[in-house]
Amino acid sequence: MKIGGLEKFTVTDYPGKISCVVFTVGCNFRCPFCQNRQLVNGNVEEIDEEEVMDFLEKRQGQLDGVVVTGGEAMIQTGLIDFLERIKDMGYLVKLDTNGSVPETLEKTVRDGLVDYVAMDIKAPLSEYDRACGLKVNTDKIEKSIDFVMGLESYEFRTTAVPGIIDEEAVEKISKRIDWAKKFYLQQFRPKNTLDKEFEDIKPLPKEKLERFKEIAERYVQDCEIRNI
Numbered sequence: 164m165k166i167g168g169l170e171k172f173t174v175t176d177y178p179g180k181i182s183c184v185v186f187t188v189g190c191n192f193r194c195p196f197c198q199n200r201q202l203v204n205g206n207v208e209e210i211d212e213e214e215v216m217d218f219l220e221k222r223q224g225q226l227d228g229v230v231v232t233g234g235e236a237m238i239q240t241g242l243i244d245f246l247e248r249i250k251d252m253g254y255l256v257k258l259d260t261n262g263s264v265p266e267t268l269e270k271t272v273r274d275g276l277v278d279y280v281a282m283d284i285k286a287p288l289s290e291y292d293r294a295c296g297l298k299v300n301t302d303k304i305e306k307s308i309d310f311v312m313g314l315e316s317y318e319f320r321t322t323a324v325p326g327i328i329d330e331e332a333v334e335k336i337s338k339r340i341d342w343a344k345k346f347y348l349q350q351f352r353p354k355n356t357l358d359k360e361f362e363d364i365k366p367l368p369k370e371k372l373e374r375f376k377e378i379a380e381r382y383v384q385d386c387e388i389r390n391i
């Protein structure tokens with residue numbers, strides 16, 4: 164596992180749980196609006212996996228869960244072993260993913276290594292290449308969406324990036340995840356973006372996100388705005 168960060172305490176990243184966050188290095192997407200430039204490009208000082216395990220051992224009984232995020236955790240070759248070790252310590256695991264590796268996603272969930280999945284939906288499927296900065300196999304995204312929809316605990320989330328997400332895009336995304344239990348619309352933060360030009364883009368006003376929420380609520384069971 165290539166680990167590039169460890170946030171030792173959070174009450175906001177895993178719904179209803181006290182957790183820590185492990186950030187993995189590298190991603191198979193290149194979303195221009197990505198706010199984790201250093202992680203995605205691998206320009207971070209790596210943390211030894213054993214150091215993370217020592218920390219988790221010490222926090223047993225104090226933290227409920229571990230959030231594994233990226234970059235994209237699904238592309239890590241040591242992911243399964245890593246999750247097994249975390250589960251052996253009794254932690255709940257939340258996994259954040261871009262949905263591009265449905266085979267690994269399904270395996271980790273079916274093997275009981277993941278308790279909560281948060282999947283990004285970057286844009287309507289027809290716009291994925293532009294939103295993700297490279298050619299994306301959207302069949303894999305569709306497969307992940309269908310799998311996640313059948314889970315007990317999950318969320319979908321879309322960052323409201325100006326120029327990529329508008330009312331039509333929200334409608335298309337919401338239709339695709341029709342009756343999803345939870346959909347978060349996240350405010351875009353023009354900071355530390357992969358494409359530096361995105362740092363000059365002004366986030367959409369709150370009223371616009373509220374309008375997006377109204378549209379999404381025609382389809383999903385519950386929609387909330389995050390990071391406003």
Ligand code: SF4
Binds near residue numbers: 191203235
């Ligand atoms: S925003 Fe895109 S590039 Fe950044 S970590 Fe997520 S999937 Fe990768």
